[in-house]
Amino acid sequence: MSPSSKPDAAFRQTVVRRDLDNVLHPIVQHRALEARQIVVTQAQGSTIYDADGTAYLDAMAGLWCVNIGYGRTELAEVAAEQLRELAYYPQSAMNVPASTLAEQINTLMGGGYHTYFVNSGSEANEAGFKITRQFMRQEHPQDTRFKTISRYFSYHGTTLATLDAGGMGERKAKFEPYSGDFVHVAHPHCYRCPFGLSYPSCNLACVKNIETTILGEGPETVAAILVEPIMSGVGVSVPPDEYLPEVEKLCRKYDLLLHVDEVINGFGRTGKMFGHQHYGVKPDIVAVAKGISSAYMPIAATVVKNSVFESFLGEPSQNRQVAQVNTYGGHAVAAAVAAHNIEILVGEKLADRAAEMGAYLRDALRTLMRHPHVGDVRGKGLLIGFELVKDRASKEPVTPAQIGTVVDFCKDHGVLVGRSNGGRRYGGVVNISPPLVITRAECDRIVETLDRALTALDLS
Numbered sequence: 001m002s003p004s005s006k007p008d009a010a011f012r013q014t015v016v017r018r019d020l021d022n023v024l025h026p027i028v029q030h031r032a033l034e035a036r037q038i039v040v041t042q043a044q045g046s047t048i049y050d051a052d053g054t055a056y057l058d059a060m061a062g063l064w065c066v067n068i069g070y071g072r073t074e075l076a077e078v079a080a081e082q083l084r085e086l087a088y089y090p091q092s093a094m095n096v097p098a099s100t101l102a103e104q105i106n107t108l109m110g111g112g113y114h115t116y117f118v119n120s121g122s123e124a125n126e127a128g129f130k131i132t133r134q135f136m137r138q139e140h141p142q143d144t145r146f147k148t149i150s151r152y153f154s155y156h157g158t159t160l161a162t163l164d165a166g167g168m169g170e171r172k173a174k175f176e177p178y179s180g181d182f183v184h185v186a187h188p189h190c191y192r193c194p195f196g197l198s199y200p201s202c203n204l205a206c207v208k209n210i211e212t213t214i215l216g217e218g219p220e221t222v223a224a225i226l227v228e229p230i231m232s233g234v235g236v237s238v239p240p241d242e243y244l245p246e247v248e249k250l251c252r253k254y255d256l257l258l259h260v261d262e263v264i265n266g267f268g269r270t271g272k273m274f275g276h277q278h279y280g281v282k283p284d285i286v287a288v289a290k291g292i293s294s295a296y297m298p299i300a301a302t303v304v305k306n307s308v309f310e311s312f313l314g315e316p317s318q319n320r321q322v323a324q325v326n327t328y329g330g331h332a333v334a335a336a337v338a339a340h341n342i343e344i345l346v347g348e349k350l351a352d353r354a355a356e357m358g359a360y361l362r363d364a365l366r367t368l369m370r371h372p373h374v375g376d377v378r379g380k381g382l383l384i385g386f387e388l389v390k391d392r393a394s395k396e397p398v399t400p401a402q403i404g405t406v407v408d409f410c411k412d413h414g415v416l417v418g419r420s421n422g423g424r425r426y427g428g429v430v431n432i433s434p435p436l437v438i439t440r441a442e443c444d445r446i447v448e449t450l451d452r453a454l455t456a457l458d459l460s
């Protein structure tokens with residue numbers, strides 16, 4: 001596969017200059033962009049193309065989101081048709097694509113849910129916090145339930161509340177102070193257990209830690225527990241199978257809502273349609289984004305169980321309706337594209353494919369354990385963490401600079417992998433989260449490139 005438009009060096013240079021003079025980029029240092037740019041002009045399957053014709057295998061699916069792969073032109077037809085029909089009207093009324101999409105989500109979740117539409121994963125979690133608070137005021141008026149328990153090293157978004165909910169000190173530090181509405185507990189991470197224990201003799205100390213925290217805070221002040229089923233931020237951590245069911249039991253015991261962040265896990269990424277479906281739990285609030293449209297349109301949602309939804313029903317005079325509105329929530333074009341994206345995900349059985357290709361890729365990555373600096377290969381489906389250490393026995397992490405050299409080596413050899421930000425202080429992890437359509441040959445290429453990086457670079 002090659003790009004359809006011809007490389008044009010002068011055009012590329014114009015774009016670079018225009019961009020550097022005018023765009024404020026997130027997360028990357030502009031000086032670094034000046035030194036090493038990618039100007040993406042086209043993409044197909046799992047490959048993106050620079051304006052200079054260079055192809056990169058995108059082993060991160062953008063930002064963990066292009067689940068159906070790039071270049072699905074049929075979605076352009078869906079968007080164009082919907083734009084001609086009706087581009088937009090607010091969710092104070094109904095529109096056809098939003099109702100279709102909500103029905104699809106409800107079906108995929110096994111029934112019993114209603115969907116509130118927003119535009120990004122951060123907004124989906126934020127709306128989840130607000131729906132939770134309103135629910136608690138309505139259902140537990142005698143209490144002051146407002147705190148959410150979340151985990152260290154988690155990431156839940158970029159707004160002040162979602163950042164506060166997250167547990168990455170490094171990402172939060174520049175924006176302090178926070179509200180104090182989020183109480184953090186240790187995360188489940190068996191490779192680097194925060195309690196220094198081993199599964200199963202640990203007896204799930206990470207769950208006990210949550211119960212201690214609920215009791216210490218006072219259950220009458222706690223509203224919800226927020227978890228990402230398989231943590232991505234810390235460099236991908238798959239909890240023991242009992243973890244999420246035990247967390248759900250705590251929610252039921254103390255009348256808390258179980259708020260699950262499926263922003264990355266959702267829509268096939270982990271080998272099931274939703275990450276929580278590996279564990280047989282029924283969350284009360286589910287935040288979805290990214291794979292909902294495979295990033296073909298910006299759209300996200302907060303999905304609430306009907307037992308929560310029912311709290312918002314009543315006469316207008318009772319004032320129980322959801323007390324917020326997002327202008328673009330349920331945008332007809334975004335919803336139509338997302339609904340078609342889901343048809344592709346389901347029709348092509350891409351969750352099953354993620355399970356199959358993920359197992360293949362993890363097995364292949366494990367062959368790299370012959371390099372002394374590979375500490376751990378973990379994940380579910382195509383959500384994979386490849387942890388590098390200075391020394392396998394002591395698990396001493398490689399430095400952030402060393403992980404950077406691995407990521408840059410791969411980029412220079414045409415493969416884009418991620419690195420864990422949470423991992424800067426907590427191990428050094430290469431993240432791999434490719435489109436679910438990735439082929440075996442492309443998986444092999446990721447492994448070969450990492451193999452070459454580990455051979456070429458000094459990680460001692």
Ligand SMILES: Cc1ncc(COP(=O)(O)O)c(C=O)c1O
Pocket residue numbers: 063119120121122123125155156157158228232261263264289290
């Ligand atoms: C687990 C998780 N939750 C929430 C978010 C926030 O999503 P968005 O960037 O769309 O606001 C992200 C973003 O990467 C995420 O990984």
